[in-house]
Amino acid sequence: MDRFENLLKSAKNYLDSRKFSKAIELYEKALKKANPEEKAKIKRDLAFCLLRSGRLDLALKEAKEAEESFFRLGDDVELARARLLLANVMLEVGRSEEARGLSRGVYEFFKGTEHHKIVGLSQRLLGRAFAQLGDYGQAKDFFQDSLSAFRRVGDEGEILNSYNDLAFWGMATGDGGMALENLEKGLTISQRNTKMREEAALLGNMGTVYRKLGEWSKGEDYLRSSLELYEELNDTLEIARGLISLGRLMALRRELDYSEDLLNRALSLSQEHGYEREEAMSLESLGDLAKERGDLDLARDYYQRTLDIGRKLGQKDLINQVQRRRAELLVAEGKDLEEASRCIQEALKISQFLGDRSEEGCCYRVQALISEAQGNLEEAREGFEKAIRILRSIKEKFELGRTFLEQGRFTATALKEREQGLDLLQEADRLFSNMGPGCEYYRGLAKLEMAKVEPSLRSAVEHLRKAEDIFRAKGE
Numbered sequence: 001m002d003r004f005e006n007l008l009k010s011a012k013n014y015l016d017s018r019k020f021s022k023a024i025e026l027y028e029k030a031l032k033k034a035n036p037e038e039k040a041k042i043k044r045d046l047a048f049c050l051l052r053s054g055r056l057d058l059a060l061k062e063a064k065e066a067e068e069s070f071f072r073l074g075d076d077v078e079l080a081r082a083r084l085l086l087a088n089v090m091l092e093v094g095r096s097e098e099a100r101g102l103s104r105g106v107y108e109f110f111k112g113t114e115h116h117k118i119v120g121l122s123q124r125l126l127g128r129a130f131a132q133l134g135d136y137g138q139a140k141d142f143f144q145d146s147l148s149a150f151r152r153v154g155d156e157g158e159i160l161n162s163y164n165d166l167a168f169w170g171m172a173t174g175d176g177g178m179a180l181e182n183l184e185k186g187l188t189i190s191q192r193n194t195k196m197r198e199e200a201a202l203l204g205n206m207g208t209v210y211r212k213l214g215e216w217s218k219g220e221d222y223l224r225s226s227l228e229l230y231e232e233l234n235d236t237l238e239i240a241r242g243l244i245s246l247g248r249l250m251a252l253r254r255e256l257d258y259s260e261d262l263l264n265r266a267l268s269l270s271q272e273h274g275y276e277r278e279e280a281m282s283l284e285s286l287g288d289l290a291k292e293r294g295d296l297d298l299a300r301d302y303y304q305r306t307l308d309i310g311r312k313l314g315q316k317d318l319i320n321q322v323q324r325r326r327a328e329l330l331v332a333e334g335k336d337l338e339e340a341s342r343c344i345q346e347a348l349k350i351s352q353f354l355g356d357r358s359e360e361g362c363c364y365r366v367q368a369l370i371s372e373a374q375g376n377l378e379e380a381r382e383g384f385e386k387a388i389r390i391l392r393s394i395k396e397k398f399e400l401g402r403t404f405l406e407q408g409r410f411t412a413t414a415l416k417e418r419e420q421g422l423d424l425l426q427e428a429d430r431l432f433s434n435m436g437p438g439c440e441y442y443r444g445l446a447k448l449e450m451a452k453v454e455p456s457l458r459s460a461v462e463h464l465r466k467a468e469d470i471f472r473a474k475g476e
Contacts, residue, residue: 055276156193
C-alpha cells in the first residue's frame with residue numbers, strides 16, 4: 001500500500017471514529033496528490049467532515065465542488081450521493097428551497113429503480129426541507145416514505161434514523177405522543193440488535209422530548225443513559241453534546257453548580273478536539289448560568305464569544321439563539337434598547353427562515369419585553385399574544401409557562417389589568433405545577449408575582465409564604 005492509500009485509510013479511520021479535525025487535515029493533504037476521480041470522492045468526504053464539525057461555509061464550498069466534479073465524471077450514482085450531501089449542507093444553512101430542488105431531482109431520477117437507499121435518503125431530505133418551509137403535511141409523507149424505502153432493503157441504521165425523523169416531526173407539530181412512539185419503536189430495534197450508537201442517539205432524543213414535554217426527571221434519566229453509552233463508545237463528539245444537554249437540563253432544575261461542572265467539561269472536550277459548534281453551545285449555556293447568578297458582565301462575554309463562533313461557522317441556529325439571549329440580557333440591564341431591538345429582529349428573522357417555531361415563539365416574548373421597556377404597550381401585548389399562540393400550538397410547556405409569567409406581570413402592572421394579569425399568572429403556576437419535580441422554583445416565581453397583584457391581602461400573604469417556602473427549600 002503506497003503513501004497516498006495510507007493517507008486515505010488514516011483519514012477514513014479518523015472519520016469513522018468522529019475525529020473530524022484530524023480527518024480534515026489528512027483529506028486536505030490527499031487532495032494535492034489525487035487524480036480527478038479521487039479528488040471528487042475526497043472532496044465529498046471532506047465536505048462531510050466539515051459539515052459534522054460545524055464549519056458550514058467551507059462544507060458548502062467543498063460539497064459544491066464535489067458535485068461539479070461528479071457531474072463531469074458522469075457517474076449517476078456518485079453524482080446523486082454528492083447532490084444529497086450538498087442538499088444536506090444547504091438545509092443546515094437554511095437554503096431550504098435549493099435543498100428541496102436538489103433532493104427532488106435525485107428522487108425523481110431514481111424512484112422506481114433498485115437504488116432504494118438513494119431514494120430513501122432523498123425522501124428524508126425532502127421531508128426535512130418541507131419541514132423547514134413549514135409544510136409539515138408533506139414532511140410527514142416523505143419521512144414515512146423514506147422509512148418504507150429503508151425497510152425494503154433492511155437497512156436498520158437508516159430505519160432507526162427514520163424513526164428519529166418522525167419523532168422530530170411529532171415534536172415540531174406538538175405531537176409529543178407520536179414522537180415518543182417512534183423513538184420507542186427505534187429503541188426496541190436498537191436494543192434487540194445491540195446497535196449501541198443508534199440506541200444512544202435514540203435515548204438522547206427521548207431525553208430531549210421529555211424535557212420539552214416538561215417531564216424533567218424522565219428526561220434526565222434518558223440523557224444519562226445516552227451519555228453512558230457514548231462514554232462506552234468513547235465518542236468524544238457525542239459525549240460533549242450529551243454533557244451540554246444534561247448541563248442545560250440541570251440548569252433548568254436549578255442545580256447550577258452541577259450544571260456548571262457539566263458544561264465546563266463539555267467546553268474543555270470541545271476545545272481539545274476542535275468541535276467549534278459544541279464549544280459555542282457550551283459557552284452559550286455558561287452564559288445562561290452567569291445570567292441566572294446575576295453576573296451580567298460574564299454572561300455578556302460568554303454570549304459574545306458564542307456569537308463570534310456562530311458567525312465564523314455560518315451557523316444560523318447558533319446566531320438565532322444567542323442573539324435572542326443577548327437581547328434578553330440588554331432588557332434585563334435596562335440599557336441600549338436599540339441594540340436589543342437589532343438583536344431580536346435578527347433572531348426572529350432567522351427563526352422564521354429556519355422554521356424553528358419554538359425559537360420564534362421565544363423571540364416574540366423577548367420582543368414584547370423590549371416593546372414594554374420602550375413604552376410601546378400595545379406592541380408588547382401583541383408580542384406576548386403571538387408568543388403564546390406559537391408555544392401553545394407546539395406544546396412547549398416550559399417556555400409557555402415563562403411567557404404566561406411575563407405576560408401576567410406585564411398585564412397586571414403595565415396595563416393595570418390586575419384581574420386578567422392574575423389569571424395569566426395562575427395559568428403559569430398551573431403549567432409549572434403540572435410539570436412535576438424540578439419546576440418548584442418557577443412556581444415560586446409565579447407565586448411571588450401573584451402576591452404583588454392579588455387584591456386580597458390574605459391571599460397575597462399566602463402566595464408570599466408559599467414562594468418563601470419554595471425558595472428556602474431550593475436554597476435560593
